[in-house]
Every structure is written in C-alpha cells, then in structure tokens.
Ligand SMILES: Nc1ncnc2c1ncn2[C@@H]1O[C@H](COP(=O)(O)OP(=O)(O)OP(=O)(O)O)[C@@H](O)[C@H]1O
C-alpha cells in the first residue's frame with residue numbers, strides 16, 4: 001500500500017526566501033510523526049502545502065495516494081488540519097461552529113448530528129457545547145480545533161503546534177488526547193518543544209532552515225548521541241587508586257577526577273568509541289572491595305540531539321560558505 005504522505009524534492013520559495021529546500025520524506029499509515037524544528041524552520045509551510053492550501057515551487061507531494069496539486073479537493077477530504085494558532089470563530093457557540101464546519105466539509109446532513117456528537121465525545125467537549133468559543137480556556141479551544149479536524153473522519157491529521165500556549169495540565173491532557181487519536185488516525189504534528197515528540201510520537205523528523213536533517217525514532221536519536229556520553233562514578237577509595245583502577249577497565253578511554261569528599265572520589269569516565277563500560281566499572285570497583293555510591297550514564301535528551309544535529313548542519317553551512325569565498 002502507498003504511504004499516507006509522500007514528499008519528494010519539495011522546494012518552496014517565497015519572494016526572496018527559500019522556506020523549503022529539496023525536502024523528501026514519507027509517513028506510513030498509522031504512524032504518529034513529530035515534525036520538530038526551531039522557529040522559521042519550514043514546518044507550517046510544509047503543512048500548508050500538504051493540505052493543499054499553498055502551492056509549491058517544485059517537487060511532488062502525495063497524500064493518501066492523491067497528488068496534492070492535481071487533486072487538492074480529494075486531499076482535503078482525507079485530511080483533518082489544525083492550522084497554526086487554531087483560528088476559530090470567537091462569537092460562535094461550540095456546537096453552532098461544529099455544525100457550520102461539518103456543512104462546509106460536506107458531511108451529509110443525515111450523518112451530521114452523529115458525527116458532531118462523536119467528535120465532541122472523543123475530544124471531551126460535550127460539557128462546553130453551548131459555550132461561546134471566545135470565552136473558552138485555551139485548552140478547550142484547542143480541543144474544539146481538534147474536534148473540527150476530526151469532523152470529516154479523516155485518515156490523516158495534520159496538527160500545527162497543537163500544544164502551544166497551553167498550561168502544563170492542559171498540555172498533558174492534549175498530548176494524551178493526541179495519543180488516543182493516534183490509534184485510529186495517522187498523525188503529523190509540528191512542535192519546537194522536544195518533550196512533545198518524546199511523549200507522543202513514534203518517529204521524529206528534524207527540520208532546520210528548510211531541510212530535513214534527521215528521521216528516526218526518539219529512542220534511536222537519543223541512542224545515537226548516548227554512545228560516547230560521560231559516566232559518573234562515586235567510589236569509596238583514594239582518588240589516585242580509583243583512577244588507576246578504572247583506567248584499566250575495558251571500554252574506558254579516560255578518567256577525570258571531579259572531587260574528593262568524605263572518603264569518596266567522584267569521577268567522570270569517558271567511554272572508548274560507543275562502548276558502554278558500566279559493568280566493567282562495577283566489576284573493577286567490587287574486585288577492589290570498594291564501596292560504590294553512584295554509577296550513572298548522563299541521560300541524553302532530545303534537546304541534546306537537536307542542538308547537535310543543528311550544530312553539525314550550521315558548521316557544514318559555514319564550511320560551504322568558506323569554500324565559496326575561497327573560490328572567488
Ligand atoms: N507568506 C510568507 N511570505 C514570505 N515568507 C514567508 C511566508 N511564510 C513563511 N515565510 C518564511 O518561510 C520560512 C519558514 O516559515 P514557516 O512558517 O514555515 O516556519 P515554522 O517552522 O512554521 O516556524 P514557527 O515555529 O515560527 O511557526 C521563514 O523564514 C518565514 O519567514
């Protein structure tokens with residue numbers, strides 16, 4: 001079966017600005033993919049193109065097997081889109097708004113009431129259906145936006161920064177809601193906050209300055225960086241003896257003394273290559289009959305991955321610029 005989203009060589013230029021540069025990626029059916037990138041990376045631009053609201057400069061885009069540029073109506077039928085800033089009609093009541101949207105989306109009259117009820121049920125907004133949208137809390141506005149996106153029973157949900165501006169409790173609720181929706185829909189969501197993709201997505205696409213820099217599971221991305229990460233050890237021994245012993249452990253490249261207090265030496269151990277010498281360290285310490293008070297590997301967050309991946313790209317860009325200057 002063809003993937004839910006297939007993007008090939010997509011480029012978008014606004015007057016003077018290249019927002020997307022030769023972007024290629026796919027999203028399989030049933031995936032929850034996080035589109036992660038800093039401000040101006042090109043997330044919203046990609047989403048607008050995917051939903052048929054913005055023409056591309058060049059490239060191919062297919063959604064649910066339909067070419068977005070030739071069949072934008074079919075595409076919109078298969079996609080539930082929550083745009084950036086979730087624009088809603090503030091003077092309308094929730095139910096009134098959803099009825100209006102269902103009509104616009106061509107939900108047949110006979111099915112409208114049932115569809116609207118179901119969407120309100122799934123997003124937990126039954127209790128506020130008679131309230132005026134402008135008076136709702138941000139979290140509830142966001143749910144109304146999600147209910148709207150669900151109205152056409154779409155195969156694919158495209159959500160542009162669905163948790164922006166919410167308080168921590170609302171964020172947790174909306175994330176849970178997205179996870180639940182992911183059981184029945186393919187989801188592409190954008191964010192510039194990392195915990196978001198860590199908690200909700202099966203896969204992350206990192207985008208920076210209009211280019212895809214990485215595509216992997218959140219776990220794998222972190223593993224990629226974790227190899228080579230420092231290990232903290234606290235051992236009840238004289239610093240010199242501890243350092244000498246740990247340096248001999250298999251997989252250890254270097255040992256550095258951080259501090260020495262109440263008979264404990266605190267050390268940072270750097271592994272060789274992508275070795276994980278924690279077991280060897282434990283064996284060396286217990287072989288010497290020392291007490292071990294701590295043995296931890298610094299946890300890499302997606303934040304670290306993001307900083308590293310974008311730094312590599314920035315450095316490559318600088319190199320290319322230097323190269324061009326030298327050629328002149
Ligand atoms: N209508 C427009 N006209 C000109 N340039 C635009 C337009 N819309 C976006 N851009 C530019 O295209 C680039 C990508 O913008 P886009 O809104 O897609 O980024 P984003 O990743 O969604 O950022 P954010 O996290 O701030 O929402 C930016 O440099 C932006 O200034």
Ligand SMILES: [Mg+2]
Nearest residue numbers: 043044045084
């Ligand atoms: Mg955006």
